[in-house]
Amino acid sequence: EAQVTQNPRYLITVTGKKLTVTCSQNMNHEYMSWYRQDPGLGLRQIYYSMNVEVTDKGDVPEGYKVSRKEKRNFPLILESPSPNQTSLYFCASRLTGGAGQPQHFGDGTRLSIL
Amino acid sequence: GQNIDQPTEMTATEGAIVQINCTYQTSGFNGLFWYQQHAGEAPTFLSYNVLDGLEEKGRFSSFLSRSKGYSYLLLKELQMKDSASYLCAVRGNQGGKLIFGQGTELSVKP
Numbered sequence A: 001e002a003q004v005t006q007n008p009r010y011l012i013t014v015t016g017k018k019l020t021v022t023c024s025q026n027m028n029h030e031y032m033s034w035y036r037q038d039p040g041l042g043l044r045q046i047y048y049s050m051n052v053e054v055t056d057k058g059d060v061p062e063g064y065k066v067s068r069k070e071k072r073n074f075p076l077i078l079e080s081p082s083p084n085q086t087s088l089y090f091c092a093s094r095l096t097g098g099a100g101q102p103q104h105f106g107d108g109t110r111l112s113i114l
Numbered sequence B: 001g002q003n004i005d006q007p008t009e010m011t012a013t014e015g016a017i018v019q020i021n022c023t024y025q026t027s028g029f030n031g032l033f034w035y036q037q038h039a040g041e042a043p044t045f046l047s048y049n050v051l052d053g054l055e056e057k058g059r060f061s062s063f064l065s066r067s068k069g070y071s072y073l074l075l076k077e078l079q080m081k082d083s084a085s086y087l088c089a090v091r092g093n094q095g096g097k098l099i100f101g102q103g104t105e106l107s108v109k110p
Helices: none
Strands: A003-008 A011-012 A019-025 A032-040 A042-050 A054-057 A075-076 A087-094 A109-113 B003-005 B010-012 B018-025 B034-037 B044-049 B051-059 B060-063 B069-077 B084-092 B099-100 B104-109
Touching: A003 A087, A011 A019, A019 A087, A019 A109, A042 B084, A042 B099, A054 B084, B003 B084, B010 B018, B018 B034, B018 B084, B018 B104, B034 B060, B034 B069, B044 B051, B044 B060, B044 B069, B069 B084
Parallel strands: A011 A109, B010 B104
Antiparallel strands: A003 A019, A019 A075, A032 A042, A032 A087, A042 A054, A087 A109, B003 B018, B018 B069, B034 B044, B034 B084, B051 B060, B060 B069, B084 B099, B084 B104
């Protein structure tokens, strides 16, 4: 089954404790992206990757890091999480060929930083 | 700047028709997407428009006017399961990035 898998689905942690949210897709998609979703603000892009070893900042990259060592994986790293990073996070992927390719989203990761 | 506007909330009755509007101002245009998102779940793809006109897919249709920077999503024969948030998103020029509106929360009542 074609899917984008995120882990963990839920996490409660404390300020300053490094964490990684994993994202994996099995569709051989070149493009992958991370979003956060907050009430009243919609989905905002954090980082994206056009292909292996190619990453770039989205609209709200501060406090986040990513890597793309393999095509299927695109982990999101919070080196020193803070309460303002409490949010619902989505990973997404798509083929790069053709502007009409839709993004496929993972099921989301709800992060609470205390 | 880049901006996408949609109404925050709408209410409609089961069996009726509802139109959700979206206006946009973006740097470049490579198509407009509509996604459906049920509470606490992932957005799922509904439709894509890149040329002016109406695209129909079963109970859902989407319209685009590029000159007016305007789109709408039309939902017919509303069902209770259509209660969800509907997200309008525009693909600009910058690396194929999608810019999302805040979403329209649709409540379908019996």
